[in-house]
Structures are given as C-alpha cells and as structure tokens.
Ligand code: SF4
C-alpha cells in the first residue's frame with residue numbers, strides 16, 4: 001500500500017525511522033546444487049538474515065542498522081556517506097514505495113531446506129526425462145554428440161575457523 005505524506009511535511013524522510021539504513025542486501029547466484037542450498041541454509045541459521053527472490057534474482061539481506069545512523073534517525077556521516085546511499089532516493093524507497101513483491105521469502109533455515117528438497121527433486125526428474133530422450137535419439141541416429149555441462153566459476157563461501 002502506498003503511503004501519503006501530510007502536506008506540511010517538506011522533507012520526505014522526516015516521518016520515517018530511517019528504514020533504508022537498517023539493513024543491507026546483496027545479490028547472489030541463483031542456487032542450483034545441494035551444496036548451494038546448504039550454504040544458503042547456513043546464512044539463514046544466523047540472526048537477522050533473510051533471503052528473498054525478486055524478478056528471478058536472489059538476494060541475501062542482513063537486517064542490522066548502519067553504524068553511522070544516529071539515534072535521531074539521521075545520518076552521522078551525511079557529507080561522506082557511501083555512493084549507494086547517495087544514489088538512493090525517496091522515490092519508491094522502503095517507506096514511500098509499494099509493498100515488497102517477493103517471489104520467494106526465506107526467513108528460517110527449514111524453509112530453504114524444504115524448497116531445496118522440492119527444487120532438487122524436480123531437477124532430478126527433468127534430468128532423468130532428458131536422459132531418456134537422449135538415449136532414444138542415440139538409438140535412432142547413433143550420432144549423439146558428447147557435451148559438457150555449463151561451467152561456472154561462482155565463488156565458494158569461506159567460513160573462518
Ligand atoms: S529514503 Fe525513504 S526509507 Fe530512507 S529514510 Fe527517507 S523516507 Fe525513510
């Protein structure tokens with residue numbers, strides 16, 4: 001639901017409790033393997049972490065306030081605030097924008113584990129169906145080409161000892 005500001009409010013951030021300064025989020029590779037999902041499960045085992053999907057893109061969000069946020073909800077380093085803060089405007093922001101339109105929202109580790117179970121089971125079935133089709137094609141033509149799978153170089157999550 002879109003919120004409307006009272007007419008006498010000049011600064012659009014005036015009545016907001018600095019919602020955009022209370023988390024940070026970053027895009028991650030779409031999980032595809034059992035290990036990928038297990039890494040995401042590990043993220044979600046941590047406090048204040050959520051994972052969401054929007055427009056097919058996957059994000060990790062940490063719901064912790066910025067250390068530069070003052071108790072009056074103003075930025076303590078306004079003149080030198082990072083570029084991402086400078087680029088962010090009240091247009092469609094966390095306070096003035098519409099409701100979030102999540103395709104998926106994972107808050108608990110069990111949710112991603114359940115999603116992974118279903119996703120990986122579907123993938124296995126698809127692969128089995130493809131293999132069946134490929135075998136049929138080989139039998140028909142005897143000229144099936146051998147190909148590798150897609151190669152990715154996604155960085156692996158490192159956990160310090
Ligand atoms: S930009 Fe939006 S979310 Fe951020 S402080 Fe201003 S009104 Fe709040």
Ligand code: SF4
Nearest residue numbers: 021066068069075085
């Ligand atoms: S640097 Fe300032 S504007 Fe940016 S998130 Fe922190 S408090 Fe908010």
